[in-house]
Amino acid sequence: xxxxxxxLALSASVTFVVAAAAQQPSPPPLVLPxxxxxxxxxxxxxAPIVVxxxxxxPVELIGLLGYAVVDxxxxxxxxxxxxxxxxQGRVRAVVxxxxxxxxxxxxxxAVAWSALRFAAGDKGPVMSIVIPPDRLKSWADYIAGxxxxxxxxxxxxx
Amino acid sequence: xxxxxELHGLNWLFFFAADLQTGFGPFVAVYLTSHSWTQxxxxxxxxxASASAILAQVPAGMLVDALRSKAVAAAAALVAVxxxxxxxAWSPALWPVLLAQSxxxxxxxxxxxxxxxxxxxxxxxxxxxxRLGRNARFAAxxxxxxxxxxxxxxxxxxxxxxxxxxxxxxxxxxxxxRSLAKRTQVPAPAMVAGPVREAVRDVLLDRRxxxxxxxxxxxxxxxxxMLPLAAAEITKRVDEKASLIIAACILVPQFLVALLSxxxxxxxGQWGRRGVLLxxxxxxxARAALLAVVTDPMWIIPIQAxxxxxxxxFGVITPLVAADISGRAGRFNLRLGILGLAIGVAAxxxxxxxxxxxxxxxxxxxxxxxxxxGVSAVLMxxxxxxxxxxxxxxxxxxxxxxxxxxxxxx
Numbered sequence: 001x002x003x004x005x006x007x008l009a010l011s012a013s014v015t016f017v018v019a020a021a022a023q024q025p026s027p028p029p030l031v032l033p034x035x036x037x038x039x040x041x042x043x044x045x046x047a048p049i050v051v052x053x054x055x056x057x058p059v060e061l062i063g064l065l066g067y068a069v070v071d072x073x074x075x076x077x078x079x080x081x082x083x084x085x086x087x088q089g090r091v092r093a094v095v096x097x098x099x100x101x102x103x104x105x106x107x108x109x110a111v112a113w114s115a116l117r118f119a120a121g122d123k124g125p126v127m128s129i130v131i132p133p134d135r136l137k138s139w140a141d142y143i144a145g146x147x148x149x150x151x152x153x154x155x156x157x158x
Numbered sequence: 159x160x161x162x163x164e165l166h167g168l169n170w171l172f173f174f175a176a177d178l179q180t181g182f183g184p185f186v187a188v189y190l191t192s193h194s195w196t197q198x199x200x201x202x203x204x205x206x207a208s209a210s211a212i213l214a215q216v217p218a219g220m221l222v223d224a225l226r227s228k229a230v231a232a233a234a235a236l237v238a239v240x241x242x243x244x245x246x247a248w249s250p251a252l253w254p255v256l257l258a259q260s261x262x263x264x265x266x267x268x269x270x271x272x273x274x275x276x277x278x279x280x281x282x283x284x285x286x287x288x289r290l291g292r293n294a295r296f297a298a299x300x301x302x303x304x305x306x307x308x309x310x311x312x313x314x315x316x317x318x319x320x321x322x323x324x325x326x327x328x329x330x331x332x333x334x335x336r337s338l339a340k341r342t343q344v345p346a347p348a349m350v351a352g353p354v355r356e357a358v359r360d361v362l363l364d365r366r367x368x369x370x371x372x373x374x375x376x377x378x379x380x381x382x383x384m385l386p387l388a389a390a391e392i393t394k395r396v397d398e399k400a401s402l403i404i405a406a407c408i409l410v411p412q413f414l415v416a417l418l419s420x421x422x423x424x425x426x427g428q429w430g431r432r433g434v435l436l437x438x439x440x441x442x443x444a445r446a447a448l449l450a451v452v453t454d455p456m457w458i459i460p461i462q463a464x465x466x467x468x469x470x471x472f473g474v475i476t477p478l479v480a481a482d483i484s485g486r487a488g489r490f491n492l493r494l495g496i497l498g499l500a501i502g503v504a505a506x507x508x509x510x511x512x513x514x515x516x517x518x519x520x521x522x523x524x525x526x527x528x529x530x531x532g533v534s535a536v537l538m539x540x541x542x543x544x545x546x547x548x549x550x551x552x553x554x555x556x557x558x559x560x561x562x563x564x565x566x567x568x
Binding site: 065 | 184191192197308385386389407517
């Protein structure tokens with residue numbers, strides 16, 4: 001088993017489009033007005049910069065930090081506390097805080113991004129982990145700064 | 159003995175004060191995680207909380223000692239804990255939470271000593287040991303009920319509602335405190351109201367206090383990491399029922415503390431503090447050894463019952479020893495503060511060291527290490543801890559404090 005060590009923790013709250021745009025057409029991109037030219041009069045003005053943008057309904061997007069993930073049967077497994085991305089910009093894994101009662105006995109495990117399934121729900125996207133919960137509960141702890149064992153990654157035996 | 163009604167007031171006061179404080183602690187991490195806190199911010203908030211709860215111990219003790227009315231100190235602390243719970247619920251953002259956590263740390267340092275000091279002013283010296291046992295009983299019932307209420311609230315309502323519920327508990331606590339304010343004078347209270355007359359230097363150089371500090375530090379060093387470590391093992395081994403088993407591991411010891419505390423108090427009054435302390439401390443290495451051997455998570459619940467025995471003894475004897483050494487006008491709250499500081503430091507070290515041992519060498523090794531510290535705690539009580547139960551106090555001028563069983567008339 002090869003353990004990827006390139007993973008780096010994203011500390012900011014990262015928002016992803018998870019209810020894929022394929023399901024419904026996204027609104028047309030808005031063309032932002034170009035910034036007011038800060039050049040003396042007389043010189044030719046630079047061409048306006050077009051930055052594409054879009055507007056998405058809140059139920060189609062979620063902030064992943066603190067978001068609950070469920071197992072295949074819909075029972076809550078835990079909450080996402082961090083995302084791990086590599087130098088190629090791919091999100092490789094999510095760190096999920098699982099188990100415990102009132103904060104005692106909680107553990108963090110890294111689960112491959114590819115092991116997550118997404119579906120639309122009433123209050124926003126529903127994220128489920130397809131890995132059997134017993135595999136998840138017995139998986140190695142995620143400890144920042146240590147080699148990360150990602151469960152559900154193609155090379156982790158799943 | 160004070161009238162029954164006032165003692166009921168004390169029962170309820172300790173019940174609701176413990177209830178109120180259950181909402182804090184490990185549950186804060188769950189709450190902030192569900193509000194998109196990053197791990198770094200969460201670590202900062204929890205660090206501020208434990209640092210303030212440790213560093214404020216001694217200053218808070220001196221402050222309570224200096225105040226004439228312990229009831230005012232207790233009321234202020236209750237309001238502050240309630241206010242910080244409301245702040246937590248109202249605004250789970252960085253600065254409000256840091257403020258709430260440090261306020262809560264400071265207030266809890268004032269709350270428990272001032273409630274105990276209030277108790278000492280309400281009961282006669284002869285009734286202190288048993289009354290402290292009853293306080294511990296109702297505090298244990300309060301935190302057990304609080305844990306259940308808040309667990310249910312967090313699961314079925316929201317993590318935020320837990321803090322509103324905690325803040326609400328402030329009201330019945332203040333009502334119970336108010337019922338005590340109109341107190342009738344006890345002929346010979348264990349502690350006189352008002353400022354203290356004792357040099358700080360004398361407090362620090364007292365060999366009995368130093369010996370007990372060593373005992374409590376070793377106890378906390380062995381004890382603090384045991385439940386978190388056991389809980390982590392349970393989540394690794396059990397799939398679906400892990401939360402239920404961990405809940406039982408928290409609640410079963412609380413019920414035992416509720417059951418045993420008055421007995422521990424009575425025994426300490428009759429046979430002295432040292433013997434009771436030895437029995438309670440022995441539960442510690444026994445528990446560590448069993449946790450190191452047993453692998454079936456269901457068996458961890460009865461093993462955790464030993465935590466109840468140790469907790470009952472520790473919770474009763476600590477204020478009792480501080481009261482014994484302080485006498486009627488001594489710096490009782492300063493002594494409790496120093497003990498609180500020692501316990502806090504030792505508990506923090508315990509969690510860090512046990513965590514490192516568990517992640518490098520396995521949980522079993524960590525339990526064995528904690529057990530060895532537990533053995534040294536027992537030895538420390540056996541070899542260094544003097545008996546602090548006051549003798550028949552002819553020199554104190556107000557009659558016998560705790561008559562020896564052989565001298566008791568009937």
